[in-house]
Structure formats: structure tokens, C-alpha cells
Amino acid sequence: MSLRLEPRDHASVGLKLTVSLAAGVIALLLVAIPVVAAGGTPLEAYWLMLQGAFGSMFALSETLNRATPLILTGLAAAVAFRAKLWNIGAEGQLYIGALAAVCVGSGLLQLPPALMIPTVMIAGFLAGGLMMVIPTIIKQRFGADEVVITLLLNFVVILFIQMLVEGVLKDPLSMGWPQSVPLIAEAKLPKLVPRLRMHWGLITGLVAALILWLMVRKTVLGFEIRAVGENKAAARFAGIPVDVTMLKVALISGGLAGLAGVGEVAGVKGYLSSDLSPGFGYSGIVVAMLAGLSPVGTVIAAVFVAAVFVGADSMSRATGISSYIADLVVALSLLCVLVGSFFLRFRVIFERRQVGA
Amino acid sequence: MTDAPVLLSLRNITKRFGALTANDAISLDLHRGEILALLGENGAGKTTLMNILFGHYVQDEGDVRVLADDGALATLPPGSPGAALKAGIGMVHQHFTLAENLSGLANIRLGTEPLLSFGRESAARAKVKKIITESGLDVDLDRRVADLTVGEKQRIEILKALYRDAKVLILDEPTAVLTPQEAEGLFVVLRRLATNGLGVIFISHKLGEVLAVSHRILVLRAGKKAGELVTAQADRRAIADLMVGKAVAEVVRIPALPGETLMEFDDVSLHGAGRQALSGVNLKLRAGEIVGLAGVSGNGQSGIAALISGLAVPSSGTLRLYGEAVTKASPRDLVTSGVARMPEDRQHDGVVGTMSVADNIAIEEVRSPAFSKMGLLDRKAMRERATAAISGYDVRCPGPDAEARLLSGGNVQKLILARVLEREPRVILANQPTRGLDVGAQAEVHRRILAARDRGAAVLVISEDLDELFALADRFVVVHAGELSDAGSSESLDRGTIGLMMAGQARPPVGIAS
Numbered sequence: 001m002s003l004r005l006e007p008r009d010h011a012s013v014g015l016k017l018t019v020s021l022a023a024g025v026i027a028l029l030l031v032a033i034p035v036v037a038a039g040g041t042p043l044e045a046y047w048l049m050l051q052g053a054f055g056s057m058f059a060l061s062e063t064l065n066r067a068t069p070l071i072l073t074g075l076a077a078a079v080a081f082r083a084k085l086w087n088i089g090a091e092g093q094l095y096i097g098a099l100a101a102v103c104v105g106s107g108l109l110q111l112p113p114a115l116m117i118p119t120v121m122i123a124g125f126l127a128g129g130l131m132m133v134i135p136t137i138i139k140q141r142f143g144a145d146e147v148v149i150t151l152l153l154n155f156v157v158i159l160f161i162q163m164l165v166e167g168v169l170k171d172p173l174s175m176g177w178p179q180s181v182p183l184i185a186e187a188k189l190p191k192l193v194p195r196l197r198m199h200w201g202l203i204t205g206l207v208a209a210l211i212l213w214l215m216v217r218k219t220v221l222g223f224e225i226r227a228v229g230e231n232k233a234a235a236r237f238a239g240i241p242v243d244v245t246m247l248k249v250a251l252i253s254g255g256l257a258g259l260a261g262v263g264e265v266a267g268v269k270g271y272l273s274s275d276l277s278p279g280f281g282y283s284g285i286v287v288a289m290l291a292g293l294s295p296v297g298t299v300i301a302a303v304f305v306a307a308v309f310v311g312a313d314s315m316s317r318a319t320g321i322s323s324y325i326a327d328l329v330v331a332l333s334l335l336c337v338l339v340g341s342f343f344l345r346f347r348v349i350f351e352r353r354q355v356g357a
Numbered sequence: 358m359t360d361a362p363v364l365l366s367l368r369n370i371t372k373r374f375g376a377l378t379a380n381d382a383i384s385l386d387l388h389r390g391e392i393l394a395l396l397g398e399n400g401a402g403k404t405t406l407m408n409i410l411f412g413h414y415v416q417d418e419g420d421v422r423v424l425a426d427d428g429a430l431a432t433l434p435p436g437s438p439g440a441a442l443k444a445g446i447g448m449v450h451q452h453f454t455l456a457e458n459l460s461g462l463a464n465i466r467l468g469t470e471p472l473l474s475f476g477r478e479s480a481a482r483a484k485v486k487k488i489i490t491e492s493g494l495d496v497d498l499d500r501r502v503a504d505l506t507v508g509e510k511q512r513i514e515i516l517k518a519l520y521r522d523a524k525v526l527i528l529d530e531p532t533a534v535l536t537p538q539e540a541e542g543l544f545v546v547l548r549r550l551a552t553n554g555l556g557v558i559f560i561s562h563k564l565g566e567v568l569a570v571s572h573r574i575l576v577l578r579a580g581k582k583a584g585e586l587v588t589a590q591a592d593r594r595a596i597a598d599l600m601v602g603k604a605v606a607e608v609v610r611i612p613a614l615p616g617e618t619l620m621e622f623d624d625v626s627l628h629g630a631g632r633q634a635l636s637g638v639n640l641k642l643r644a645g646e647i648v649g650l651a652g653v654s655g656n657g658q659s660g661i662a663a664l665i666s667g668l669a670v671p672s673s674g675t676l677r678l679y680g681e682a683v684t685k686a687s688p689r690d691l692v693t694s695g696v697a698r699m700p701e702d703r704q705h706d707g708v709v710g711t712m713s714v715a716d717n718i719a720i721e722e723v724r725s726p727a728f729s730k731m732g733l734l735d736r737k738a739m740r741e742r743a744t745a746a747i748s749g750y751d752v753r754c755p756g757p758d759a760e761a762r763l764l765s766g767g768n769v770q771k772l773i774l775a776r777v778l779e780r781e782p783r784v785i786l787a788n789q790p791t792r793g794l795d796v797g798a799q800a801e802v803h804r805r806i807l808a809a810r811d812r813g814a815a816v817l818v819i820s821e822d823l824d825e826l827f828a829l830a831d832r833f834v835v836v837h838a839g840e841l842s843d844a845g846s847s848e849s850l851d852r853g854t855i856g857l858m859m860a861g862q863a864r865p866p867v868g869i870a871s
Contacts, residue, residue: 004415004436010760218736220729227720231709237666237700238720239689 005346019343023336030332031325038321045315045325052314053307059314061196065268067306068198069094069277071205072260073284074291074298075212080253082216082293083229085136085246089150090257091281092157093128095272097258098265099161100127102169102180102272105187105265116186121204121262128258129251131157136250140243154281162274171271180272189267201263205299208256212295225249257281286330290337305330361389364556365410365446365525366430369419372405379405381580382419387525387556389424392547394559394567394588397577398600398767398795403560406577407527411448412438424524447518448527453510455502461513462498465520481520488519491553493546507653508539515546519555526550527558532566533792533821536653537856544570562795564593565824576600597796610807613831616644618680619815620696620784625664625674627839633660633669638841640834642784642815647806649830649847650819651855657839658788658819659701665786665817666698667691678784692721697782697809699773701789701819703766707773710762714754715743717761718776746775751801767798774805785809785816791825803829823852837861 032042053063073090080087087093100123111119135149162178169180189200216222227235228245236242264276287305291297312326365387372380380402387393397403408414410421415436422430423444434440455464466481482498489495496505496512505513511531518526528547532540547557547570561567567574568588576583576599584599622640627633635657642648652658663669664676667688675682678694691698700706708717719728719739727742728735743757750771754764764772770790777785787806791799806829810816820826826833826847833844835858844850844858
């Protein structure tokens with residue numbers, strides 16, 4: 001027997017669905033191994049996870065609350081990766097967006113909520129965007145690798161935030177906790193449902209996904225981003241300004257990550273601290289990859305990843321199995337989806353080899 | 358010739374890719390000492406057939422037999438390049454597969470010996486020397502491959518195959534990168550190798566060469582064997598007709614009536630650009646005239662093309678369009694001011710493979726009011742334009758929404774023609790306009806270029822195919838080592854003169870026989 005790969009011209013929708021479904025099932029089967037090793041029963045554990053993620057209004061709210069920043073950082077990664085701009089710096093852009101929100105929204109400006117909230121969002125978007133535009137300019141001018149720059153900037157930014165919240169921005173009323181002065185009430189994002197943590201940042205994420213989807217399909221900018229991402233040489237030859245298009249992508253990508261930071265500050269915490277994000281920026285990359293870089297898929301993948309984390313916490317409390325199982329589910333799902341995408345690109349052919357004469 | 362034993366025999370080879378039958382029951386025999394030319398349009402199945410022969414693809418039906426040591430024909434196991442090599446099949450690809458930083462000898466030995474091979478070099482050298490004496494493939498074995506000329510690299514490739522005791526040598530478009538003189542040298546070598554008992558399969562689309570070098574010609578068309586003829590009894594027209602299956606209309610060219618200068622290179626230099634480098638180039642492109650740019654590839658053609666395409670700006674000197682300096686123009690500026698550009702590497706620079714045919718036709722003008730309003734794409738207009746282009750330029754594809762990567766090379770070129778010529782451009786750069794195209798598509802491209810010239814466009818054709826340049830150009834310029842020299846009107850020129858200029862010799866004074 002021998003095995004050969006032939007590239008596929010086209011993958012049908014049915015095949016894509018089958019592969020995605022199979023990837024999910026295989027990931028769950030693989031996770032069953034450590035669950036059993038930890039002394040649990042897989043089906044029970046999965047059921048508890050599902051309950052914990054979607055089983056009540058509170059659970060659903062927690063899941064969607066967690067999904068909100070992931071949608072935005074996921075979109076940030078998806079839009080950049082489509083243009084082959086490797087933005088690994090969503091974490092830092094998120095913090096800078098949050099910082100901008102605090103700078104503008106903690107009393108510097110006094111506006112009614114209808115103006116204050118958009119102002120805070122625009123400030124966060126622009127600040128996050130700038131954090132990606134600068135590495136892109138450095139890449140274009142000096143050929144420095146944006147993966148390295150954006151990745152390392154994450155640490156610079158978080159240390160910078162730490163310095164601020166323990167220094168000039170420190171809230172004098174925080175009883176010594178390293179956190180910034182709070183946002184004024186007008187700048188805070190309203191809750192979607194009273195007494196639940198879900199907030200309007202979720203709507204922002206959904207609208208952003210919709211706008212990106214429309215942008216890719218319907219606008220000149222989306223057309224140019226696709227062309228630059230798919231074949232830079234042909235795009236340049238055809239007269240598309242490659243560098244300018246890349247800067248636009250950088251602004252959008254960094255801006256979306258910045259909005260995620262605004263949502264966490266203005267929607268959840270109310271102040272800035274250096275533990276604002278448990279790695280939403282990095283998880284956004286996973287979300288975007290799970291979604292195959294599609295804007296609508298990003299929303300679904302973000303809810304999935306959020307549900308796994310929220311559900312695993314709840315399952316862990318009930319069964320004593322470590323909630324680290326959530327990392328395993330997400331990691332294995334990603335691996336399965338990546339392996340699956342291989343089968344979408346190639347057809348695997350087994351054939352019996354004739355014995356040579 | 359046919360009395361000689363059969364070296365290689367393909368029996369009823371059939372290969373299907375989905376609904377497409379790439380090879381349909383093709384049989385061929387190659388005899389010892391024979392040069393067999395394999396001719397066919399793009400997509401006729403030449404590459405598929407050679408890939409099956411070499412074990413890259415597995416055929417659905419039929420088998421490959423090679424003369425074994427015991428004198429019988431042995432079936433080659435399908436799908437095994439190793440077995441093909443072992444059976445004595447050597448292949449020289451169009452794009453060389455040499456390690457540039459190693460010497461010629463090291464490249465020849467590469468892959469034939471275990472990692473630890475002390476003291477084998479002298480034996481290898483002796484063997485290669487012997488092959489060189491027998492074949493006339495003279496080349497310095499100790500120089501780094503990177504320092505060799507293209508022709509010398511090709512010799513190393515052939516030596517590599519012979520060193521592995523090839524009985525059958527397959528050459529894929531071997532003359533594409535050679536000057537006419539170098540090509541003639543290659544033919545001498547091939548004839549000598551054939552006389553010594555080698556079987557040669559020569560893949561080419563240049564009919565003149567095929568007639569000059571081969572003993573027998575096999576024509577493929579749409580995956581089937583369209584005909585097999587003895588070269589001595591064949592003529593150009595008959596072969597062309599066999600390839601396309603219908604009589605090919607000869608492209609007729611009426612003499613040019615050059616008008617005003619539309620684009621001008623005034624002492625233009627391009628430094629530090631490697632193979633693109635140019636020094637002090639002067640060139641005028643006049644309305645209603647086709648200028649043919651000849652030269653061995655890598656002598657500066659790509660620099661001239663990059664300047665006209667807006668991908669490079671002159672280091673010194675001035676580029677003028679309609680009398681105004683456009684020294685800093687971007688690709689988009691040039692497109693909007695009426696310059697049409699056909700890229701050399703049309704798959705790489707011409708189309709975005711994963712975007713649709715409609716997208717690729719609109720790509721240069723996506724910001725113009727024709728295709729977008731207020732930043733929103735007018736999909737309907739794009740589709741309409743694409744539908745018109747598909748029928749007007751005979752682009753064979755499933756429709757305007759098909760991805761461009763699914764198109765064959767010839768159809769990609771038609772797509773690009775539709776994109777750039779529909780706007781009635783005033784200046785046209787046609788860089789290798791028909792490279793890799795079949796005879797039918799070539800004639801179509803030539804007809805379109807000539808029509809554009811007759812409409813009053815200034816055209817620069819860059820080509821490695823002198824036949825093409827002589828078919829199109831009213832005036833010749835030749836580039837060598839980044840310097841451009843005027844060769845004058847095409848009527849006063851012959852291939853030999855152009856060939857000498859391509860090799861860097863000055864144009865011989867008119868009146869003295871060269």
C-alpha cells in the first residue's frame with residue numbers, strides 16, 4: 001500500500017462541514033483520555049461543561065461576557081492574517097485601547113453617555129490601531145519582522161501599564177491596589193440584562209463582525225486587502241498600493257483589539273489594572289484560526305472557546321477535575337481543525353503498489 | 358532509424374483528473390539513437406505524459422516499458438521516480454535543479470553516492486571527462502554553478518543525467534533560455550548523443566527547432582495523439598495544423614506608420630538591482646510601432662519592464678510619458694494614464710489565483726467609477742465586464758466567478774489581454790506575451806497586439822522567441838549586460854545579427870557580411 005496526496009481544486013460545503021464536525025468529535029474523544037486519567041467519566045464531564053456554559057441565564061451571560069473580548073481579538077487576528085500581516089500583538093493593543101479609554105473616560109471629558117461612549121470607543125480603537133500601525137511601518141521601512149515586534153511589544157505594554165497603575169494613574173481610593181482611577185458613569189457600557197455581566201461590548205463585537213464581513217465582500221478596501229493578502233506581487237503589479245493597504249489593515253486589526261480593551265474596562269471592570277486580560281489577545285489568534293479567518297466564523301469560535309473555559313470552571317467545581325482541561329479542549333480542537341484543513345486542501349489516496357518487474 | 362531497438366515504450370497511457378482526460382490511450386516508442394520531438398498545445402497532455410513516465414503521477418491505464426539489461430522490455434513500476442532514474446531515464450527540467458553554491462562536478466555527483474565517499478572524486482571526474490569527450494558537452498567542472506552561464510548550467514544538467522547512465526534523455530523546453538547560437542550548439546550535442554545511442558525526447562513549442570533537430574515528431578492534442586510524422590517529410594504548416602486541429606490563420610503584418618513618441622527612456626539607469634540593472638538606456642516608443650526587445654534573459658529586460666510597469670524608478674535619467682517626466686509614477690498612475698502592461702510571469706504577477714476571473718479583470722480599475730461607487734464594489738458591472746471579456750477574448754473558464762488559478766496559462770494570458778486592451782491603451786508593454794502558449798493562442802495574442810498597434814498604440818514586445826519578435830516587431834533593440842543598442846528596422850535584420858548582438862557584439866556595419 002502506498003499513500004499519495006493530490007491537491008483539491010475545490011472543497012465543497014458538505015465536506016467542510018463534515019471535516020469541522022469530525023474535528024470536534026475527535027477533539028472530544030482525545031480529551032476523554034485525561035478526563036478518565038483524572039478519575040472522571042467523560043460523558044458526565046462534558047455534560048457538566050455544557051450545563052456550566054449554557055445551562056442557565058447566568059451561565060449564558062458568563063459565556064457571552066467571556067466571548068466578547070475574544071470576538072474582537074479574534075477579528076483583529078482574522079483581518080490581519082488574511083492580509084498576511086502577522087499581528088501577534090493583540091494583547092498589547094488591548095491594553096493600550098483600555099488605557100486610552102481610561103485616559104479619555106475618567107473625567108477628562110464630561111459628555112452625556114450617547115457621546116461619551118462613542119468617544120471612549122474611538123479613542124480605544126485609534127490607540128490600539130496605532131500600536132499595530134507602528135510595527136507595520138517599521139516592517140515596511142526596515143524589513144523588521146512584525147511577529148517579533150508585536151510579540152515583544154506585548155510585554156513592553158503590560159509593564160508600561162503596570163508602571164502607570166502603580167504611579168500616575170493609581171486610584172487614591174483603591175486601598176493600595178494597583179488599579180487606575182475608575183471610569184465615570186457616563187463612559188461605562190450599559191448591561192444588556194439587569195444584574196448579569198453581559199454588556200454592550202458584545203453588540204460592538206457582533207457589529208464589527210458584520211462590518212468586516214460586508215467589507216471583505218462589498219467594498220473596494222476589502223477587495224484590495226484580499227488581493228494584497230492572496231498575492232502581493234500581482235496586487236502591486238495591478239496598481240494596488242500595497243503598503244497603504246497594509247497600514248489600513250494594521251489600523252483595523254489593532255483597533256479591534258483596542259476595542260476589546262475598551263469593552264473590558266468600560267463594560268466589566270470599570271478601571272484599568274495589569275491583570276485586565278487573561279491572554280485574550282493570544283486566545284484571539286486561536287479563535288481566528290478555529291474560524292478559518294472568517295468574520296462570522298470568528299463569532300462562533302469565540303463563543304465556543306468562551307464556553308469551554310466557563311464550562312470547564314463549572315465542571316471542575318462539581319467533579320474536582322482540574323479546569324486546565326479547558327486548555328486541552330481548546331488546544332486539541334485547534335490541532336484537529338488544522339489537521340482537518342489539510343484534508344480540505346488535499347485528497348488522500350491509498351493505492352496498492354504494483355510490484356516492479 | 359526504426360530498425361534500432363526500442364529503448365522506451367509507452368503503451369496506451371490513460372490518465373484522468375476527475376472529468377478531464379489528460380492522456381487518452383497514448384502510445385509511443387522511442388528507439389535507440391533517435392530524437393523524438395513532443396509537440397502540443399498547452400494542456401495537450403505533454404507534461405502529464407512526462408510526469409507519468411518519470412513516476413510523478415500514476416496512470417489509470419497502460420504501462421511504461423524500458424529496455425532492460427537483458428534486452429527485453431521491462432515494465433516500470435508506476436509512481437516511482439526512483440525506478441525511472443534507475444531504469445536510465447534522465448530529465449532536464451526547464452527550470453534547472455542545481456545547487457548554485459556547489460561546483461559543477463559536485464552537482465553531477467550529488468545524490469548518486471553515500472554521504473561518506475572518500476576518494477571517489479577522481480573516479481567520478483574520470484567518468485564525467487569521458488562523457489564530455491564523447492558528447493562535446495564542454496564545461497568547466499570546478500567552477501561554482503552560480504558563476505556559470507545559463508547554457509553551461511544546462512550542460513551540467515545534461516551531464517548529470519548522462520552520469521547516471523541515462524539511456525533516455527528528456528528535455529523540457531531546453532532552448533527557452535538560450536541565444537540562437539547556444540541553441541545551435543545544443544542541437545549539435547544532441548545529434549552527437551543520439552549517434553552514440555542515446556534516445557532523446559525533446560519537448561518544445563518552437564516549430565523551427567523541432568524541424569531542425571528531431572528525427573520524428575509526435576503531436577499531442579487535447580490528451581490524444583494527433584499525429585506522428587517523420588521530420589524529413591514534414592513542414593511547418595502541417596505540424597501547426599495538427600497541433601490545433603484546424604488551419605491556423607497566418608498573422609499578417611502591414612508595415613508600420615510610426616507617429617509621435619509616446620514613451621521615452623532618456624539616459625535611464627537602474628543601479629543595484631542585480632538582474633534588473635540598466636545603464637544609460639535610450640529608447641523611444643512611437644505611436645503605431647512595435648519595438649522588439651531581444652536579449653538573453655537576465656540582461657536587463659526585467660529592469661525595462663519594471664520601469665514601464667511602475668515597479669521601479671530610474672536611479673538616474675528620465676522616463677517620459679507623452680512628453681512629461683513620469684520618473685516617480687506608481688503602477689496605478691501608469692495604468693490610469695493609458696499604459697497597458699502584460700507581466701512576464703503571468704501566473705505570479707498577473708493574477709490573484711484565489712480571486713475570481715471577474716475580480717482579476719477589474720483589479721487594475723477597481724477604484725474607477727466603472728467598478729465602484731463611494732468605496733462599494735459594483736459587482737454587477739464587474740460581472741458584466743467579465744462576461745463580455747470571456748466571450749470577446751475566448752477565455753476558457755467555467756464563468757466569471759471561477760477562481761483564476763483554475764485557468765490554464767493561455768487563458769490567463771487572454772484574461773490579462775482582456776483586462777489591459779479593453780481600455781484602448783496608448784502604450785503597451787508585452788513581456789513574453791506568448792511564452793508557454795499554444796500556436797492557436799499565440800496567433801490570437803499576436804493579432805491583438807498588431808490590432809492595437811494599427812489603432813495607434815506604441816508597443817514594446819520583450820521576448821526570448823526570435824520568431825515571435827520577427828513576426829511582430831517593426832524595429833529591434835537588443836539588450837546585453839544592461840546596455841541597450843538599436844538594431845534598426847526589422848527588414849534589414851536577420852537572426853544571426855541579432856544573435857551576435859545578444860551575445861554582446863556590436864552590430865556589424867551594414868554591407869559587410871557577418
